[in-house]
Amino acid sequence: MATFSELAPHLAETGRALHARGWALATAGNFSAVVRRDPLVLAISRSGVDKGRLAASDILQVDGNGLPLEAEAKPSDETVVHLAVVRERGAGAVLHTHSVWNTLLSEAAGDAGGLAISGYEMLKALSGVLTHEHTEWVPILPNTQDYKRMTRDVVDALAKHPGAHGLLLRGHGLYTWGRDLQEARRHVEAFEFLFELTGRLFTASGRLPAKAAGVGAGGTDGDD
Amino acid sequence: MATFSELAPHLAETGRALHARGWALATAGNFSAVVRRDPLVLAISRSGVDKGRLAASDILQVDGNGLPLEAEAKPSDETVVHLAVVRERGAGAVLHTHSVWNTLLSEAAGDAGGLAISGYEMLKALSGVLTHEHTEWVPILPNTQDYKRMTRDVVDALAKHPGAHGLLLRGHGLYTWGRDLQEARRHVEAFEFLFELTGRLFTASGRLPAKAAGVGAGGTDGDD
Amino acid sequence: MATFSELAPHLAETGRALHARGWALATAGNFSAVVRRDPLVLAISRSGVDKGRLAASDILQVDGNGLPLEAEAKPSDETVVHLAVVRERGAGAVLHTHSVWNTLLSEAAGDAGGLAISGYEMLKALSGVLTHEHTEWVPILPNTQDYKRMTRDVVDALAKHPGAHGLLLRGHGLYTWGRDLQEARRHVEAFEFLFELTGRLFTASGRLPAKAAGVGAGGTDGDD
Amino acid sequence: MATFSELAPHLAETGRALHARGWALATAGNFSAVVRRDPLVLAISRSGVDKGRLAASDILQVDGNGLPLEAEAKPSDETVVHLAVVRERGAGAVLHTHSVWNTLLSEAAGDAGGLAISGYEMLKALSGVLTHEHTEWVPILPNTQDYKRMTRDVVDALAKHPGAHGLLLRGHGLYTWGRDLQEARRHVEAFEFLFELTGRLFTASGRLPAKAAGVGAGGTDGDD
Numbered sequence: 001m002a003t004f005s006e007l008a009p010h011l012a013e014t015g016r017a018l019h020a021r022g023w024a025l026a027t028a029g030n031f032s033a034v035v036r037r038d039p040l041v042l043a044i045s046r047s048g049v050d051k052g053r054l055a056a057s058d059i060l061q062v063d064g065n066g067l068p069l070e071a072e073a074k075p076s077d078e079t080v081v082h083l084a085v086v087r088e089r090g091a092g093a094v095l096h097t098h099s100v101w102n103t104l105l106s107e108a109a110g111d112a113g114g115l116a117i118s119g120y121e122m123l124k125a126l127s128g129v130l131t132h133e134h135t136e137w138v139p140i141l142p143n144t145q146d147y148k149r150m151t152r153d154v155v156d157a158l159a160k161h162p163g164a165h166g167l168l169l170r171g172h173g174l175y176t177w178g179r180d181l182q183e184a185r186r187h188v189e190a191f192e193f194l195f196e197l198t199g200r201l202f203t204a205s206g207r208l209p210a211k212a213a214g215v216g217a218g219g220t221d222g223d224d
Numbered sequence: 225m226a227t228f229s230e231l232a233p234h235l236a237e238t239g240r241a242l243h244a245r246g247w248a249l250a251t252a253g254n255f256s257a258v259v260r261r262d263p264l265v266l267a268i269s270r271s272g273v274d275k276g277r278l279a280a281s282d283i284l285q286v287d288g289n290g291l292p293l294e295a296e297a298k299p300s301d302e303t304v305v306h307l308a309v310v311r312e313r314g315a316g317a318v319l320h321t322h323s324v325w326n327t328l329l330s331e332a333a334g335d336a337g338g339l340a341i342s343g344y345e346m347l348k349a350l351s352g353v354l355t356h357e358h359t360e361w362v363p364i365l366p367n368t369q370d371y372k373r374m375t376r377d378v379v380d381a382l383a384k385h386p387g388a389h390g391l392l393l394r395g396h397g398l399y400t401w402g403r404d405l406q407e408a409r410r411h412v413e414a415f416e417f418l419f420e421l422t423g424r425l426f427t428a429s430g431r432l433p434a435k436a437a438g439v440g441a442g443g444t445d446g447d448d
Numbered sequence: 449m450a451t452f453s454e455l456a457p458h459l460a461e462t463g464r465a466l467h468a469r470g471w472a473l474a475t476a477g478n479f480s481a482v483v484r485r486d487p488l489v490l491a492i493s494r495s496g497v498d499k500g501r502l503a504a505s506d507i508l509q510v511d512g513n514g515l516p517l518e519a520e521a522k523p524s525d526e527t528v529v530h531l532a533v534v535r536e537r538g539a540g541a542v543l544h545t546h547s548v549w550n551t552l553l554s555e556a557a558g559d560a561g562g563l564a565i566s567g568y569e570m571l572k573a574l575s576g577v578l579t580h581e582h583t584e585w586v587p588i589l590p591n592t593q594d595y596k597r598m599t600r601d602v603v604d605a606l607a608k609h610p611g612a613h614g615l616l617l618r619g620h621g622l623y624t625w626g627r628d629l630q631e632a633r634r635h636v637e638a639f640e641f642l643f644e645l646t647g648r649l650f651t652a653s654g655r656l657p658a659k660a661a662g663v664g665a666g667g668t669d670g671d672d
Numbered sequence: 673m674a675t676f677s678e679l680a681p682h683l684a685e686t687g688r689a690l691h692a693r694g695w696a697l698a699t700a701g702n703f704s705a706v707v708r709r710d711p712l713v714l715a716i717s718r719s720g721v722d723k724g725r726l727a728a729s730d731i732l733q734v735d736g737n738g739l740p741l742e743a744e745a746k747p748s749d750e751t752v753v754h755l756a757v758v759r760e761r762g763a764g765a766v767l768h769t770h771s772v773w774n775t776l777l778s779e780a781a782g783d784a785g786g787l788a789i790s791g792y793e794m795l796k797a798l799s800g801v802l803t804h805e806h807t808e809w810v811p812i813l814p815n816t817q818d819y820k821r822m823t824r825d826v827v828d829a830l831a832k833h834p835g836a837h838g839l840l841l842r843g844h845g846l847y848t849w850g851r852d853l854q855e856a857r858r859h860v861e862a863f864e865f866l867f868e869l870t871g872r873l874f875t876a877s878g879r880l881p882a883k884a885a886g887v888g889a890g891g892t893d894g895d896d
Contacts, residue, residue, distance in 0.1 A: 132817070
């Protein structure tokens with residue numbers, strides 16, 4: 001297991017690379033890796049930082065309750081989700097991305113509760129998958145600002161779908177993980193490839209939702 | 225507040241990064257940041273420079289009337305729009321981008337006067353937005369080469385939509401802003417993500433306009 | 449006017465940048481700039497070099513007949529087209545790109561003989577265009593391996609459309625130019641932006657041609 | 673012919689460049705070049721390495737039976753396919769990419785057994801093709817995890833289509849080759865350009881398959 005001072009620059013570089021691909025624009029996304037198992041210590045990107053300029057100094061350490069080891073630090077609100085994935089899957093790293101295609105698919109398939117992807121060689125980039133004939137079920141959970149509820153939903157989905165390598169939050173993005181940061185990053189790339197592929201097929205076959213941003217003649221902001 | 229010599233290279237680097245994404249190709253786009261409030265001094269990219277090679281030496285200073293502090297300098301014609309946004313919103317930086325998706329959406333929703341975007345987690349990258357349930361109304365204004373009229377339209381739209389974080393000029397591009405350059409850049413990334421998302425949904429559901437570049441059998445240029 | 453030793457690395461860098469955007473993949477594209485007017489000497493990329501690795505040493509000099517100043521050098525077959533544009537327009541640089549969108553549009557509008565693009569602010573990046581209300585007519589010429597015929601067609605099109613800033617060869621790509629390399633590059637960026645925009649609108653409104661790569665059950669190569 | 677110590681960094685750089693384009697994400701793709709003909713020695717990327725971090729030390733040498741020259745090394749399972757292409761075509765390098773567009777087309781045209789592409793200038797980037805009027809037939813073979821069967825299918829397809837410059841494995845990706853690494857890389861770029869072009873035309877004309885990732889209401893993984 002790598003030390004915090006080894007993990008922090010790797011997490012920062014991972015964040016900048018995902019930003020460069022357009023999978024973590026603005027402040028979207030957060031990234032973590034396990035520093036110690038017992039007691040649990042997690043290295044995770046701090047709240048609200050632009051991912052294009054994520055530096056090692058933007059990575060902080062939290063304990064198993066999500067509390068920062070250094071008092072003044074502010075971890076992401078979604079730290080509890082990362083901790084849940086680490087516990088339920090024994091993951092060594094957890095990556096959360098917001099891409100255009102994963103957001104579109106989460107809306108297109110959200111009412112069905114998930115998305116099945118099968119038949120592609122790229123599925124073999126997911127840990128333990130040995131054939132393209134594999135069907136990967138990607139659970140899609142409702143989005144919420146109630147992080148306790150989100151964590152409960154994630155724990156339930158992980159229990160119900162023990163073979164899943166990732167899950168989508170509707171209108172929000174992908175959570176995937178791996179035994180280490182490198183495997184988690186491989187899973188991001190594999191999923192984002194499969195999402196773009198599926199999204200383009202949905203576009204061509206009219207399966208993207210008509211719902212979405214409305215065009216109104218009015219002109220009042222929702223939050224005015 | 226940063227000094228001009230600190231802001232100029234940051235504005236130049238911002239311009240080159242937006243060019244690299246394809247959001248400010250050729251001479252499109254212009255970028256500004258407040259150097260001083262009272263009297264107002266604004267650092268802004270000069271007129272007509274290719275954004276892929278924007279250098280700190282291409283950033284100049286203008287006063288509150290848009291007049292360059294150094295006589296021989298030629299600021300962008302749209303400097304007056306930047307000044308209006310700075311005054312109306314108290315912004316510390318203003319960024320203007322021309323992307324394919326923001327141009328397409330400005331045509332698709334231009335007749336309706338604006339575009340409502342709601343339900344996406346990425347909305348939380350906009351300053352003060354705390355939930356994906358937010359509805360962002362993006363006003364769309366007619367394009368014009370009459371910069372006094374454009375400025376008046378922008379001032380009116382900002383007054384009418386106090387919660388708006390950006391606005392579109394039809395066939396022309398996005399204006400967004402922030403309390404500083406970093407926040408303005410985060411807003412560009414959030415809006416461009418949301419525009420690509422919305423544009424792909426419009427494509428799939430037949431809501432992009434049939435209007436657009438005509439295919440003619442003739443062969444006379446409009447300006448011959 | 450720049451010297452050959454100044455122009456060669458700029459042309460090479462331009463080629464690599466266009467390759468990076470995907471507008472000159474593989475050996476596609478060629479790039480030239482005028483070294484001297486009288487007698488005419490043109491710096492131009494040599495034949496068959498991959499544009500991702502274009503180096504200053506891949507730029508050679510040709511005279512007004514397209515003959516290389518150094519005997520062993522092999523200029524592009526399309527050198528004659530570059531020379532025609534230089535003569536007819538007084539251009540200082542000529543750039544030829546093959547992008548996916550310009551190829552698609554050249555097929556979609558090829559039977560009509562050209563494409564009219566109007567109403568976009570980006571048109572103002574074309575030299576001398578002062579308003580988005582400009583209509584740019586882009587002539588589309590048939591593709592051919594007969595470079596004398598191609599040159600004649602280009603000369604005719606330039607004479608017939610004195611306001612055109614570029615032209616398309618069907619299934620082949622864009623020729624655009626400028627008074628210097630920087631202006632020509634600005635024109636490439638403006639056109640490719642407008643082509644992507646128009647191509648996405650054509651996609652959404654069913655105006656891309658059904659023709660195109662056929663799917664056959666046979667299995668014989670055309671050139672077997 | 674280049675030595676192994678010359679080829680290894682070139683293969684690694686090629687892999688990273690193809691990853692950067694999104695044509696070899698995650699562990700997808702593998703890349704080889706001939707070190708010696710008699711007896712045959714092939715330099716090839718090792719199994720399971722992420723292509724974004726492919727280093728010269730990830731390139732190993734195998735003999736004509738696909739056995740590594742160094743006992744502990746693990747070459748890709750698809751090494752046998754590379755060896756078959758080298759033998760049947762006399763190729764000096766073989767590149768295998770997984771792009772979104774090549775995967776989509778392999779599904780769209782898979783039942784027809786192949787895809788015919790004609791009429792584009794970019795076809796001239798394929799070795800020996802002298803005119804855009806060329807028709808390139810790209811055979812599409814079924815995907816399988818039985819590498820002996822895959823090799824037999826590839827050998828048969830190469831014999832049946834002596835003019836083919838590449839072939840697609842369904843849902844899996846492109847194999848192309850060249851007399852050396854540079855030519856093979858040029859062929860990748862030409863094919864991926866032509867695939868994106870064709871894929872966009874198929875999208876616009878409703879020729880992408882409705883099949884594809886299913887949206888199920890269930891929630892069981894195929895491999896649970």
